[in-house]
Amino acid sequence: MSSKQVPKTKNLASLSASDSQLQFQSIYWLSLWLVIAYMLAGVFGRDPWKADEPYSFGMALNFLQGLPWSVDWIVPYVGTDPFVEKPPLMYWTAALFAYLTSAFLPLQEGAQLAVIAWMAMTLITLSIMARWLYGGRYRLPACMLLLGTLGVVVHVHKLIADVPQLAGTVLALAGLVHFVIAQQAPSWKAGLMLGTGAGIAFMSKGVLVPGVLALTYLVSVIVLPAFRTRRAAVLLLWAALAALPWLIVWPYLFWRAAEPLFIEWFWDNNFGRFFGFSEIPGSRSNYLQDIGLAIALAFPAGWLAVAEMFKRWRVYSATGDAQKALVFGGVRSEVKLARAVLWIYAITFYTVLLLMSASLREVYLLPVYPALALLGVSITLPTRLDRIWRAVVVIFFSACGIWIWLCWGALLAGRGQLMPALFARWLPLDYVLPFSLGWLLAGLSLSGLWVCAIVWRVRLGAIATSFAGITLVWGLLHTVLLPWFNEARSYRSAFKALQMALPKQYDCLAVFNVGESERAMLHYFIGVKPLQTAALRATPCQAALILDKADHRLAGFSPAEWQEIWRGGRMGDDNERFRAYLRRELSVDKNQR
Structure with missing residues (x-):
C-alpha cells in the first residue's frame, strides 16, 4: 500500500465516525422533540374536561381568588362546599401558576402549567435513574417507554392529583436506586430523595404510595442483605426526617381547622375506600377482569420488563453462570440490587392494589409504570x-x-x-x-x-x-x-348560554343533582358559587339549576313558584341536560324591566 493511500484510509475512518456521531445526535434531538411535543399536546388550548379536571380546577380557583394574602390554604373547596377527597398539593401549585401567569394566559391554561412542571420533574428524574442503571443513551428511551405505555397515555396531561403523585413516586424510587447503586456515596442523599418523594406523593393523593414504599423497604430488608446494614438504617432515618414535614404540617393544620372534615379525609377517603367500609359507587366485583385490565394497560413497559427478566433467567439456566446472566443485554452487574428493588416495588404495588383494594380505577395504577419502564428499557428486541x-x-x-x-x-x-x-x-x-x-x-x-x-x-x-x-x-x-x-367536553358554551338567560341581579343560584365538576365550572364560567340543595322549596335562592341526568325527580318543586327560563347542555351529550328556573316574582320583575 502506497503512502498516499494511508491518509485516504484515515480520512474514510474519520468520516465514518463523524457520520455515526451525526446520526446519534439526530436520533437524540428527534427523540427529545417527540417527548416535548407529546407533553405539550393536550395540555393547552382547552377548558377543564370531566371527569376529574373541573373539580380540580375549581379548588385551584378558590385558592387563586384569595391570593396573595387572604386565601385559606388549608381546606379545599369546590364552590361553597369543602372537597376533601385528596390533599391539596396539586391545587396549590395550579393556583400559584395561574396567579403568576394571569397577565398573559387564561386561568385554566395557567393552572395547566402545574401539570407541565410536575411531569418535567417526573421525566428528568426518570432519565437520571436510567443513566445510573444503564448509561446515558437510555435516558430518552426510558421516558418514551413510560409515556408510551397504555396506562399512562390518557392521564399525564390532566390537571389531577395523580400527576404530582407520579412525580413523588419517581423521586422516591430514585432514592432507593441511588442507595443501592452508589454504595460509597453518603446515604443521606438517597434518604432525602426517598422521604421527599414519599411526602410529595402523600400530599398529592394520600397514603397509598407512601404505604407501598414502606412495604417495599420492609420486604427489601427481609430479602436483600444490603438493607440489613447500618447504612440502610441511616437511609431510613433521613427518609423519615425528610417526609415528616409533608406528613404532619398540613394534616395537623387541617385537623385544627376542621376536625370532622379531617376525619372524613383521613379515615373515609383513605382507609374507607381502600378497605371498602365507605360506600363508593362502582365497587370491584371481578378481580380476574381487573388483573387482565392491569396487564393490558402495562403494555409495552410491563411486558418488556417481564420479557427481559425471562431472558436473563434463560441465560442463567442455560449456562449456570449468574455473572453472565447479570450482564446480559449490556446491563452492568452492580445494578442487580437496584433492579431487585424495582421488582419488589412493582410486585408490592400490584399486590396491594389489585388483591387488597376494594376500589380500582385505571388511574390508580399510574405509580407502578415508572418502575416497569426502567425494568424494560434495557431489553434488545x-x-x-x-x-x-x-x-x-x-x-x-x-x-x-x-x-x-x-x-x-x-x-x-x-x-x-x-x-x-x-x-x-x-x-x-x-x-x-x-x-x-x-x-x-x-x-x-x-x-x-x-x-x-x-x-x-x-x-x-x-x-x-x-x-x-x-x-x-x-x-x-x-x-x-x-x-x-x-366543544363536546367543555361546559363553556352551555353555561355561557345559561348566564345570558339569568337576570343581571339575583341573590344566589341553587343547584339540584349537580355534581362537583359542574359546580366548579359554574363558578368559573358565570362567576357564581352555586349552593347545593335537596329541595327547592327550602332554598333561599331566587334562581335554580337542575340536572336531569338519570331522570332525577325534583324534590319540593312547585310550578306555581318557579318558571323555567333555560334548558341546554353540552353539544353531543343528550344524556346530561340542564334546566334553569327563576322564582315567579323575580321572573315577573325581569319581564317588566
Whole structure:
C-alpha cells in the first residue's frame, strides 16, 4: 500500500465516525422533540374536561381568588362546599401558576402549567435513574417507554392529583436506586430523595404510595442483605426526617381547622375506600377482569420488563453462570440490587392494589409504570420482531394520521355527517370547525416529526417508533381537532348560554343533582358559587339549576313558584341536560324591566 493511500484510509475512518456521531445526535434531538411535543399536546388550548379536571380546577380557583394574602390554604373547596377527597398539593401549585401567569394566559391554561412542571420533574428524574442503571443513551428511551405505555397515555396531561403523585413516586424510587447503586456515596442523599418523594406523593393523593414504599423497604430488608446494614438504617432515618414535614404540617393544620372534615379525609377517603367500609359507587366485583385490565394497560413497559427478566433467567439456566446472566443485554452487574428493588416495588404495588383494594380505577395504577419502564428499557428486541413491529407501527399510525387529517377537512367544510355515526354518541357531527392557523402549523409540525421518525425508524427501533406514532395521533387529536373535542367536553358554551338567560341581579343560584365538576365550572364560567340543595322549596335562592341526568325527580318543586327560563347542555351529550328556573316574582320583575 502506497503512502498516499494511508491518509485516504484515515480520512474514510474519520468520516465514518463523524457520520455515526451525526446520526446519534439526530436520533437524540428527534427523540427529545417527540417527548416535548407529546407533553405539550393536550395540555393547552382547552377548558377543564370531566371527569376529574373541573373539580380540580375549581379548588385551584378558590385558592387563586384569595391570593396573595387572604386565601385559606388549608381546606379545599369546590364552590361553597369543602372537597376533601385528596390533599391539596396539586391545587396549590395550579393556583400559584395561574396567579403568576394571569397577565398573559387564561386561568385554566395557567393552572395547566402545574401539570407541565410536575411531569418535567417526573421525566428528568426518570432519565437520571436510567443513566445510573444503564448509561446515558437510555435516558430518552426510558421516558418514551413510560409515556408510551397504555396506562399512562390518557392521564399525564390532566390537571389531577395523580400527576404530582407520579412525580413523588419517581423521586422516591430514585432514592432507593441511588442507595443501592452508589454504595460509597453518603446515604443521606438517597434518604432525602426517598422521604421527599414519599411526602410529595402523600400530599398529592394520600397514603397509598407512601404505604407501598414502606412495604417495599420492609420486604427489601427481609430479602436483600444490603438493607440489613447500618447504612440502610441511616437511609431510613433521613427518609423519615425528610417526609415528616409533608406528613404532619398540613394534616395537623387541617385537623385544627376542621376536625370532622379531617376525619372524613383521613379515615373515609383513605382507609374507607381502600378497605371498602365507605360506600363508593362502582365497587370491584371481578378481580380476574381487573388483573387482565392491569396487564393490558402495562403494555409495552410491563411486558418488556417481564420479557427481559425471562431472558436473563434463560441465560442463567442455560449456562449456570449468574455473572453472565447479570450482564446480559449490556446491563452492568452492580445494578442487580437496584433492579431487585424495582421488582419488589412493582410486585408490592400490584399486590396491594389489585388483591387488597376494594376500589380500582385505571388511574390508580399510574405509580407502578415508572418502575416497569426502567425494568424494560434495557431489553434488545430480536431483529425480526423489531422489524415486524416497526412495519406494523408505520402502517397503522400513518393510516390513523391520514384519517385524522380527513376528519379535519370534513369538519372544516361543515361535512361532519360523512364521519361514522358512532361518533355522534360523544361528539357533535354538526359542528363546523373554525380555521386556526396556529393549530394547523402545530399539526403539520407533528406530521413532520412522524415523517422523520419513519426515515430514522431503523435507528429509533420499534419502541421509539411506536412512541412517535402515539405522539402523532395524540398530537393531531389535540391540535387540529381540539376545538371539536373541547366543544363536546367543555361546559363553556352551555353555561355561557345559561348566564345570558339569568337576570343581571339575583341573590344566589341553587343547584339540584349537580355534581362537583359542574359546580366548579359554574363558578368559573358565570362567576357564581352555586349552593347545593335537596329541595327547592327550602332554598333561599331566587334562581335554580337542575340536572336531569338519570331522570332525577325534583324534590319540593312547585310550578306555581318557579318558571323555567333555560334548558341546554353540552353539544353531543343528550344524556346530561340542564334546566334553569327563576322564582315567579323575580321572573315577573325581569319581564317588566
